[in-house]
Amino acid sequence: MCGIVGLFLKAPRLEPEFGALLANMLETMTDRGPDSAGFAVYGSPQAHAIKLTLRAPVGTDFIAIAPSLKDEGLEVREMIPRDTHAVLTVSKNEQSKVVEVLARVAPEVKVVGTGHRMEIYKEVGLPADVARRFSLKEMKGTHGIGHTRMATESAVTTAGAHPFTTGVDQCLVHNGSLSNHCGLRRQLGLKGISFATQNDTEVAAAYISNRLSEGDTLGQALEAGLGDLDGFYTFVVGTESGFGVLRDPIACKPAVMAETDDYVAFGSEYRVLVDLPDIEKAHVWEPKPAHAYFWQRGN
Structure with a gap:
């Protein structure tokens, strides 16, 4: 039920x-x-952007992850933490690279949704x-x-x-x-x-x-x-x-x-x-x- x-x-x-x-x-x-x-x-x-909904263990500092993405030359438009989730907005053209870098620099973080409008x-x-x-x-x-x-x-x-x-x-x-x-x-x-x-x-x-x-x-x-x-x-x-x-x-x-x-x-x-x-x-x-x-x- x-x-x-x-x-x-x-x-x-x-x-x-x-x-x-x-x-x-x-x-x-x-x-x-x-x-x-x-x-x-x-x-x-946002124009030419996509939202990635992220999920991670309790206490994860999502804001601290953003510099690691920028160090790879990626454009981080916005990172909004909400408890165990966060919404990361990036350039639409960089979505695949962002996912690859996240897996390497923050393996505890999982991408659980992608969308121009959708957040999960x-x-x-x-x-x-x-x-x-x-x-x-x-x-x-x-x-x-x-x-x-x-x-x-x-x-x-x-x-x-x-x-x-x-x-x-x-x-x-x-x-x-x-x-x-x-x-x-x-x-x-x-x-x-x-x-x-x-x-x-x-x-x-x-x-x-x-x-x-x-x-x-x-x-x-x-x-x-x-x-x-x-x-x-x-x-x-x-x-x-x-x-x-x-x-x-x-x-x-x-x-x-x-x-x-x-x-x-x-x-x-x-x-x-x-x-x-x-x-x-x-x-x-x-x-x-x-x-x-x-x-x-x-x-």
């Missing part, structure tokens, strides 16, 4: 409130996943504590997803927490279980895709990322998953400009959505949505089984 939340803003005036809204939704799902929590936030990009944070602990540690309430954003985890099939670890990302500005949260993830893992591995965990959700994220990299739209990638992904699942997917939802044909996992002129929101239960602005005016519905829902925004 896990809890999923998602929020896609249509109205720019709500962007300063985004983090506070998502944090409240995440905390509401505590009893569906008290072991760990995580979230992805899509914020403003996840940790073990109660959702409210995770949100507080990373200052989610203070974050601005256009859209994002979150997950609270009850680890029924694997150890309670940070690496096992959601969201999972396997592509630039692409991530996924999942409630359920895939029965054919081992076979899919092998197929995707033949395409050069590597995995950091044994979690089936990471395989689902890689599947969506691969479809998008091959030219699918988000809607096409989700619809293709209905034929290729076996099991019971609810997915909420984030991309640089998009937000999507997919339930398997049985749809045994709970899900509810709400839409107004200002936003689209997803929750595992209706109580996640009750504090959103003008929720009493929203169109509220249960997403249909085997139906891909997706929304896009301009860059």
